[in-house]
Amino acid sequence: MFTNVINLITIVIDLAFTFAIKIKSILDFSSLNYRDIKELSVHGRYISSSQLHSFLNSNSVRKKITFLGNSVASRPIHKITLGSGKINILMWSQMHGNETTTTKAVLDLVNYLNEESDLANQLLSSVTLTIVPVLNPDGAAIYTRENANKIDLNRDALELSQPESKILRVLYNEIKPDYCFNLHDQRTIFNVGGLEKPATLSFLAPAHDMDRTVSSGRGKSMKIIVAMHKALSAILPDQIGRYDDAFNPNCVGDTFQMLGTTTILFEAGHYAEDYEREKTREFIFYALVKAILVIARNEIQGYNMDEYFNIPENSKRYFDLMISNAQLINPKYDQNIGILYKEVLDEGAIIFNPYIEKTGNLQDCFGHKCLNCEDQNDFDFIKSNRKLNELLF
Ligand SMILES: [Zn+2]
Numbered sequence: 001m002f003t004n005v006i007n008l009i010t011i012v013i014d015l016a017f018t019f020a021i022k023i024k025s026i027l028d029f030s031s032l033n034y035r036d037i038k039e040l041s042v043h044g045r046y047i048s049s050s051q052l053h054s055f056l057n058s059n060s061v062r063k064k065i066t067f068l069g070n071s072v073a074s075r076p077i078h079k080i081t082l083g084s085g086k087i088n089i090l091m092w093s094q095m096h097g098n099e100t101t102t103t104k105a106v107l108d109l110v111n112y113l114n115e116e117s118d119l120a121n122q123l124l125s126s127v128t129l130t131i132v133p134v135l136n137p138d139g140a141a142i143y144t145r146e147n148a149n150k151i152d153l154n155r156d157a158l159e160l161s162q163p164e165s166k167i168l169r170v171l172y173n174e175i176k177p178d179y180c181f182n183l184h185d186q187r188t189i190f191n192v193g194g195l196e197k198p199a200t201l202s203f204l205a206p207a208h209d210m211d212r213t214v215s216s217g218r219g220k221s222m223k224i225i226v227a228m229h230k231a232l233s234a235i236l237p238d239q240i241g242r243y244d245d246a247f248n249p250n251c252v253g254d255t256f257q258m259l260g261t262t263t264i265l266f267e268a269g270h271y272a273e274d275y276e277r278e279k280t281r282e283f284i285f286y287a288l289v290k291a292i293l294v295i296a297r298n299e300i301q302g303y304n305m306d307e308y309f310n311i312p313e314n315s316k317r318y319f320d321l322m323i324s325n326a327q328l329i330n331p332k333y334d335q336n337i338g339i340l341y342k343e344v345l346d347e348g349a350i351i352f353n354p355y356i357e358k359t360g361n362l363q364d365c366f367g368h369k370c371l372n373c374e375d376q377n378d379f380d381f382i383k384s385n386r387k388l389n390e391l392l393f
Contacts, residue, residue: 027293029235029286037115044276045343047100049075050330051140052134055107056080060114067100069167072148075137077167082113082131083124085293091181091288092132092168093155095252097139097146098343099185101277106133106183106285112289118292130175136164143345150263150284155248157255165252172256176231178225179262179295181288182206185277186267187276188320188368189340192241193312196366200236200280201287202267202314203228206253212245220262220300222308227294228287229311230303236283241314243267264291269317270368275341275352319357322367325374326359329382329392336362337373337392354387 017030056065056078068077093103110131113120134140138148146152147164156165172180190199205221207213214222229240243265248254266287269280294300305314319338326333339357341352358365371378382388 018360027231027290028365029231029289030215032112032286032289034108034282034285037108037111037149037237038282039104039111042100042107043278045098045100046143046345046348047094047103047134047140048348049137052137052140053067056133060230061110068171069163071136071138071164072162073138073141075141077132077135077137077164079129079171080110080129080133084109084131085124085126085128085296087127087179088130088175088177089127089179089181089295090130090132090177090290091183092135093139093183094134095136095164095168095182097141098143098147099183099268100140101185101281102183102266103133104182104277104281105268105288106131108281108285109288109355112285123292123296127292128175129292130171130177132168132171135168136224143343143350154252155250157250157252159250168252172259172261177261180253180256180264181291182263182265183258183284184265184266184267186269186314188270189316189318190241190269190314191317192238192314193368194315195238195312197238198270198272198318198368199241199267199314200239200269200271201232201283202241202243202265202269203311203322204245204253204265204267205308206251206257206263206265207245207247208254208257210247212393217260217262218257219305221257221264222305223300223303224262224264224291224294225311226303226305226307228290231290232283232287235286239271240311241269242308242311243314262265272368317364318366318368320352320368321354322362322365322370323382323392324370324372326392328373328379334360336360338362338365338367339391354391356391 064080065078093106136147151162160166192199203225205218253263253265268280268284320341321339323337326337338357339354340357343350373379
């Protein structure tokens with residue numbers, strides 16, 4: 001009799017365990033049908049204000065937007081509100097005007113949640129999402145990091161000297177979010193740890209004090225990041241990094257974490273051959289869905305915070321283009337040239353202009369593209385490329 005009971009308990013535990021695993025793995029990204037929900041009106045690195053406003057004024061979105069205030073140059077800033085759940089999530093994108101990847105992903109997210117699938121409805125019954133798709137519309141218009149007063153809004157969290165900073169803070173005070181997502185792009189220079197792999201995604205659980213203490217709120221940020229890292233690593237192995245956690249209360253994420261809100265920094269980075277950041281946009285979309293899912297289903301405590309520290313930190317070892325044996329082009333160059341691309345707004349699109357960042361041995365550096373002047377094909381390519389020719393010869 002006793003053995004039977006033990007056996008029965010074992011079977012029940014096994015079943016429960018199998019069921020739990022099934023629930024955990026339920027989010028198969030391919031089931032989100034990304035192709036069908038992707039917002040096709042925005043593409044590439046530049047989003048014009050007319051593109052954004054035609055999205056905001058579309059039938060399925062119009063009723064969910066609220067005007068929050070104007071930027072320095074009197075451009076309107078809006079929020080989109082979705083869902084009716086008790087858990088409040090506030091996210092904002094394009095605080096830096098030239099960082100559009102997360103904005104594209106956020107529009108995709110709005111499309112997905114408006115689709116009224118079972119999963120979307122389930123999420124929206126648990127959470128209320130407040131989304132500011134573009135916090136810095138003046139910077140967005142001319143593709144600059146700063147706002148129209150040339151202020152970096154992510155260094156204005158304490159002073160609140162700019163109307164955009166005030167708008168975000170008033171919104172924060174009004175909705176008292178349980179979670180904040182601070183959405184950014186990062187440059188192509190970042191690799192993951194010591195690997196020759198670009199940091200396509202990076203995350204940070206911002207510190208809330210100089211000692212980088214792990215409060216329960218910050219611990220939750222770490223666990224949500226672990227959840228996203230686990231889910232995304234399956235489709236993006238070794239290309240997810242962790243950002244430096246030096247505390248700076250002028251940064252918005254650090255301030256909101258300091259005020260007690262679990263905050264996560266998302267950084268969209270480079271993926272091979274994807275300078276338009278369309279592939280990265282898709283990964284950010286998946287990361288957002290995963291984070292919201294973990295929060296909505298109250299699964300955060302199932303993740304191990306220690307695993308956050310196993311995510312490699314970012315390093316800065318990439319050039320966009322690495323040219324080796326450059327002395328064959330011009331004897332003034334010493335061995336290798338590390339070239340970066342400057343993103344320039346040109347008639348409504350972004351063009352990439354090469355400039356020399358560094359020359360010399362560059363032994364520990366990587367190139368997203370590598371050309372060797374000893375190779376005749378590479379040499380001919382450099383000679384025939386107008387921008388490289390002007391730069392190097
Ligand atoms: Zn940024």
